[in-house]
Amino acid sequence: MKIYAIYVVHNNIKPAKAIVDAKDLTSFGFFQRSSIGEFMTFMAQTIAEKTQPGQRQSIEESNYVGHVYARAEGVAGVVITDKEYPPRVAFSLLNKILDEFTTRFPNNQLWTPEQCSYPELQQYIVTYQDPKQGDTIMKVQRELDETKIILHKTIESVLERGEKMESLVERSDVLSSQSKMFYKTAKKQNACCIIC
């Protein structure tokens, strides 16, 4: 599952215009990249226009899915992924990006590609390529699963320890009785017939 592009689109104006974007088109052939990139930009702008503020949508188109979340301030974030990418992770990524964007550039006038620079988007694409790495919830879940595996192994080793303990108990019992016999014999030998 992959993310292909992230866009922040100004959707208060018609037609909607992309403010910042980050793309990862390495999975396509070199000559197709520019056309695919343009297609994605167009798609992002179109679906951002059609989304009401405060609304989330996931729109499917050939092999891409666009997840869009529109904020009340007039910006919308669009993440274009393939079909397998979990939409929940995409929406939490959108939440994060839009929060950062609106705190950094709260002024509407600043929303032009030249004045807004948001280089972290490219970084986000890289980290979120594997949703289990990027998303907090999935990270936590993964760590918990690892812990569970470790605990399972621990329990198995404790079971082995139990078995070894059992054998130790038996052997110490046997030893104890043998040493007792030894003591008795020695004592007997000491007390018995002096003459013979």
Next chain:
Amino acid sequence: MDRSSEFFSTVESLRSRAQPHLPSDKRRLLSPMEQQAGSLGAGGAQNKPKSEVSLMATMIGKDIHATSKKLEKLARLAKRKTLFDDRPVEISELMHIIKLDIAKLNKQIAQLQSVVKELNAKSPHNCRQAMEHNCNVVVLLQSRLAAQTSTFKDVLELRTENMKATKDRREQFMFTAQQQSNTFASDSPLYNIDRRPNSSTNPPKDILSLDLPTPSQNLQQQEQVQLVDANNQYMESRSTAIESIESTLHELGGIFQQLAQMVSEQRDMVQRIDANTDDIESNVTGAQTELLKYYSYVSSNRWLMVKVFAVIISSAVTLSVLS
């Protein structure tokens, strides 16, 4: 299968075929009927509303028949339990259509009922049988519609159950750590807030609700529900993920407890081993002491033995000397 609608239509066709001038009579009687109220003869008053009523009833019967066919198809589709060949688009479209049909049928039956009531209020009391017949027809149609809506509701429930089952089976193959434990009652506000707007448990991209589809729903309401649904799906998926984390944590707690219990069971064994080794130690040291004593006895004893032997030999010698 109820075929009274066909019966109605055959009767109409036969009647029109046998007496071709009668429809024109009915039409002629129509306009005076509209102008005056009940001043026509009983026959005329009877003919026109009965034909209108029976016409409407026929139409409604036909619609009910068509809807029941669609319902059958939907039920067949919903019964399929295959993991991959499911066709949610078709099913949701069909459901939508059936909902609309039921709403339309309800309206038509309501209309028919009002017409019948009007007619009964207007007509004289000597066509009592006709009144009763009309009422019965309306009641019959309503009961058939009610039966259909209940079948529709059953099919919807079956569909949600099957979807839940397929979702579970799919998750079994993909996410083995996920388990849903409903015994873990949490008071977190996330649970309460997210459970309220959702009355259904569906995979995303499906518009389903378990409430009996009341025929009075508009299209607009359904659209709004669709829009809100996308948000709800997101919230729902988040809450599912967090639920799974909670359940994993719960399991982890259980595993830790088990671990502690096993270790505490082994503590007894350790104590036994400890006691045993202490016994062994004491026994062996005791035995060693004895042996030492014996050894000292024996080593010192040799000298005594020599003396004893010497005494014995000397006594034996003296005895032999004496004898």
